[in-house]
Amino acid sequence: MPTTADPEPPSGGEQPGTGRAYPGRPLTAALQDDIALRHMDIAESVARSFAFSGPEASDIRQVAYLGLIKAVQRFNPGRGVPFASFAVPTITGEIKRYLRDSCWVVRPPRDVQDLRTEIARAAPAMAQRLGRDATARELGVELGWPEGKILEAQACSSSLRPDSLDAPFEGRSWADTLAADSNGMDRSDDMISLRGAVNELDAGEKELLYRRYFMEQTQQGIGDELGMSQMQVSRSLARILVKLQKRLLGAPAAPGRRAPRTGIA
Numbered sequence: 001m002p003t004t005a006d007p008e009p010p011s012g013g014e015q016p017g018t019g020r021a022y023p024g025r026p027l028t029a030a031l032q033d034d035i036a037l038r039h040m041d042i043a044e045s046v047a048r049s050f051a052f053s054g055p056e057a058s059d060i061r062q063v064a065y066l067g068l069i070k071a072v073q074r075f076n077p078g079r080g081v082p083f084a085s086f087a088v089p090t091i092t093g094e095i096k097r098y099l100r101d102s103c104w105v106v107r108p109p110r111d112v113q114d115l116r117t118e119i120a121r122a123a124p125a126m127a128q129r130l131g132r133d134a135t136a137r138e139l140g141v142e143l144g145w146p147e148g149k150i151l152e153a154q155a156c157s158s159s160l161r162p163d164s165l166d167a168p169f170e171g172r173s174w175a176d177t178l179a180a181d182s183n184g185m186d187r188s189d190d191m192i193s194l195r196g197a198v199n200e201l202d203a204g205e206k207e208l209l210y211r212r213y214f215m216e217q218t219q220q221g222i223g224d225e226l227g228m229s230q231m232q233v234s235r236s237l238a239r240i241l242v243k244l245q246k247r248l249l250g251a252p253a254a255p256g257r258r259a260p261r262t263g264i265a
Contacts, residue, residue, distance in 0.1 A: 035083065047060045071091060119139055212233075219234050
């Protein structure tokens with residue numbers, strides 16, 4: 001008679017070194033399946049303590065079932081611990097790992113995640129006791145956290161699956177709120193007309209427009225580089241804009257003082 005326990009058969013169900021099927025493996029698998037089926041309510045109860053509703057509830061329930069299967073496979077009745085007492089922390093740990101590592105799209109700090117779980121467990125009992133939903137202040141007193149931290153944990157639920165930018169809001173999508181030209185062809189015509197009007201300006205006028213509206217220089221900075229006062233730059237720009245406006249509207253530009261030539265075409 002051997003003095004040591006028979007080795008655990010490999011997952012393939014064969015006895016070591018024989019290539020023959022291990023006869024106890026199907027029976028063990030059947031017993032484990034039966035235990036798991038009879039304790040599915042435990043997995044569902046733990047899952048509900050993490051998510052009562054929302055898109056993540058179904059996923060968390062599936063993770064809880066996987067945790068139940070792991071608990072069945074690891075359970076050792078010889079230790080004298082009831083299966084339920086062993087299964088609950090196993091399932092809970094599996095769900096926490098899932099939420100921490102796989103579920104958060106925008107991951108909040110660990111203490112905020114854990115507090116959210118505490119709130120999910122405490123809120124239903126408090127609602128039943130109070131006859132209404134508990135406020136953030138009441139939850140804070142119950143759990144020993146400041147009200148601001150409770151609000152932060154409640155708000156972090158949206159980090160699990162943030163809403164899509166294309167999600168409808170008040171009957172409209174995000175794209176509908178963006179400003180858009182009613183007719184893009186009209187804007188193209190305006191740009192062509194403006195380009196033609198600018199090309200009719202002399203070199204000094206073009207340079208003033210380039211420095212002010214393309215390079216975004218200040219009027220004082222332009223004056224310092226061109227040897228003009230800030231007031232001269234301001235008046236020259238005003239005259240140029242009036243000239244462009246009249247040309248775009250089809251009116252002849254009134255003769256006036258030109259902007260100083262700089263030698264730049």
